[in-house]
Amino acid sequence: MSSLRVALFPTCVNDAVHPATAIATVTVLERLGVEVDFPFEQTCCGQPQYNTGYRRETEPLLRRMAKAFDGYDHVVAPSGSCVAMVRDNYPRLGSRAAAEGRADDLADQARSLADRVHEFSEFLVDVLGVTDVGAYFPHTVTYHPSCHGLRVLGLGDRPRRLLEAVEGLELVELPGADECCGFGGTFAVKNPHVSAAMGADKIRNAEATGARVLCGADNSCLMHLDGMLRRRGSDLRPLHLAEILASTRTEPLR
Known part of the structure; x- marks a missing residue:
């Protein structure tokens, strides 16, 4: 994993309210030998806007996220909700924009990022191939x-x-x-x-x-x-x- 570029996508809730979770995510990954970057250009993935019906207004956030994580092999997030937004809804946004003739490149950006984003547990199990991360929690x-x-x-x-x-x-x-x-x-x-x-x-x-x-x-x-x-x-x-x-x-x- 040392040769791969891995980025942290902490999500808004963790960044603003539960920063200990983002810190813990990096702690576990580094314990397993993964070097983690944090692109400061990242922002909200746009899920609140998308779920409220503001689909077109979500597109600039898709572009910003795609740009922020461009060049990384894997993007890890401790949130299934936000990962689902990127993997499931970003391609929908891109396809609709292309179908409407407004932004043909948005679909490519959406697919590229969606293919590289992982929820924390699936990254550990599927990508790193581990279940025992050396944790101790007697409760x-x-x-x-x-x-x-x-x-x-x-x-x-x-x-x-x-x-x-x-x-x-x-x-x-x-x-x-x-x-x-x-x-x-x-x-x-x-x-x-x-x-x-x-x-x-x-x-x-x-x-x-x-x-x-x-x-x-x-x-x-x-x-x-x-x-x-x-x-x-x-x-x-x-x-x-x-x-x-x-x-x-x-x-x-x-």
């Missing part, structure tokens, strides 16, 4: 698969395999794991009561496992659930997969 954990990772990217058991290889970690099954937590980006804003009800179901199931930590691979979902857990006064702690994998015996996660 009981239950795992919530987010919708984009589960349904769009098809991450399958990759996150679970990584967790199962962590020394000291006890992984317990989450009832109704494949059910949405209710966040859904703008869905939570437009449908707050439904969103809160779905989140309450997810939290009840997670608390019933007796786990100390609720793990996920998308901090947008974990942020939604964390707010509800705090209001309940729950002892259950949401934590991103990367932060668990970054924890070791010499540097335990606090």
Whole structure:
């Protein structure tokens, strides 16, 4: 991997609200011998605009992202949601722009970037070929698969395999794991009561496992659930997969 150029795409939520996750991602990759760059030209991938119906307004962000990550062999992001935006929706934007005769080059830019972007767990398992990253986390954990990772990217058991290889970690099954937590980006804003009800179901199931930590691979979902857990006064702690994998015996996660 030392000869390959790898870039970090931390995403807006991690950059602004959960920087520890981005740091943990780099920590794990560097532990495995991967040199990671951070292109400062990157911005939001445009998912909020795209999901709200502002498709054409998302195109400049696609161009900026494609330019920022041009020349990298792999782009790694600790968010299935944002990776799904790049891999699934960028090509749609490019194809539509070409079909409308506005920007023939946008489709090429979209495809080029989409082919090189990986969600964190699939990069570890599929590209690096590892599940044991040398982590130590002596706690009981239950795992919530987010919708984009589960349904769009098809991450399958990759996150679970990584967790199962962590020394000291006890992984317990989450009832109704494949059910949405209710966040859904703008869905939570437009449908707050439904969103809160779905989140309450997810939290009840997670608390019933007796786990100390609720793990996920998308901090947008974990942020939604964390707010509800705090209001309940729950002892259950949401934590991103990367932060668990970054924890070791010499540097335990606090």
